[in-house]
Amino acid sequence: MPELSNRLDGFTESIIRKMTRIARQYDAVNLSQGFPDFDPPRELTEELRKVADDGPHQYEITWGSELFREKLALKQSKLMGIPVNPAENIVVTCGSTEAMMAAMMTVCNPGDKVIVFSPFYENYTADAILTGVTPVYVPLAPPEFMFNPEELRRAFEQGVKAIVLCNPSNPTGKVFTREELEEIARLAVEFDTFVITDEVYEHIVYEPYVHTYMASLPGMFERTLSCSSLSKTYSITGWRLGYIIGPTHVIEVCRKVHDFLTVGAAAPLQKAAVKGLEMDDAYYEELTQVYERKRTLFLDGLDRLGLKYYKPQGAYYVLVDISEFGEPDDYKFCEWLAREIGVAAVPGSSFFREDVNQYIRFHFAKKEETLVEALKRLEKLEAYRGAELSNTK
Structure with missing residues (x-):
């Protein structure tokens, strides 16, 4: 058979989308792929119902x-x-x-x-x-x-x-x-x-x-x-x-x-x-306020857990430092996190050109109850601080 395109030799699948599949596999709270678990504005969904009939x-x-x-x-x-x-x-x-x-x-x-x-x-x-x-x-x-x-x-x-x-x-x-x-x-x-x-x-x-x-x-x-x-x-x-x-x-x-x-x-x-x-402008003001509350809830939770992170100025992502857990492979850490802790994140190295493996990315575009559940599950990380995760698998 002829060879495939060589431009794809260094091509990998999306790590973000892969982590969503892993989240589903282990029934983990999906804080990896950045999509909400709440509905769009009602005006849009009601209009979509009309369009279904009228085109x-x-x-x-x-x-x-x-x-x-x-x-x-x-x-x-x-x-x-x-x-x-x-x-x-x-x-x-x-x-x-x-x-x-x-x-x-x-x-x-x-x-x-x-x-x-x-x-x-x-x-x-x-x-x-x-x-x-x-x-x-x-x-x-x-x-x-x-x-x-x-x-x-x-x-x-x-x-x-x-x-x-x-x-x-x-x-x-x-x-x-x-x-x-x-x-x-x-x-x-x-x-x-x-x-x-x-x-x-x-x-x-x-x-x-x-x-x-x-x-x-x-x-x-x-x-x-x-x-x-x-x-x-x-x-x-x-x-x-x-x-x-x-x-x-x-x-x-x-x-x-x-x-x-x-x-x-x-x-x-x-x-x-x-x-x-x-x-109108009020919608966008409320949107910012909604995400401000979600950011506060989630970052306050990370503070209580003693996790180190970089505070986001915009968007709805947060990079968390995992170096204290002794796992040098952030991919393995994220798979372990989904399987054993029940929360899915994205390996930080997928975002860096540099050789960086100490970060994972969470997102907080979720209902407040979803974020609370994720933080509750993350409490189990306390038992693994300073441990070699490879010895606990």
């Missing part, structure tokens, strides 16, 4: 229904402080996963280089492999996960085509400051590169931190592809509705890539999701 049930315009794009443009124009033309500046995608892939394929040729901050969301490496580009990793230093400006400059000097920016960040919860974004913007202009942003947690930011859109900075809209989705904002991760916002000449090409990748996002879900895009 649409056939293809929409491949780059998004006219109504969806109009409502999205109104919402994002207000938030970003720049005019977004629904006819020229938007392509609706099958989730932000496709948005990021389409964006990278639009601006990069095989053999190009792309800057990726480390730690990073695992899909970015997969996007690079499938696009045929080489990632240039720049570390973010804990506890604030800030980049070294000189290291970043040296990365740009390697002749990169684009930089990928996740803000707020998965897995760290870092919210990039305006000053940091301005530094990235200056380098992007100086070295004539694109910026591909992943902003799916744009509405989940905790005081005193503030989310700033890269595309809103002076001169940056023309070189920024702003990727996001409705998944996290409206608790509809299974609807797979994402989008790219960018300058007209870039979006024209994005639409071609998107068309041949997936044809188009689901028409009935676009119609129902319009109800979310029409939400």
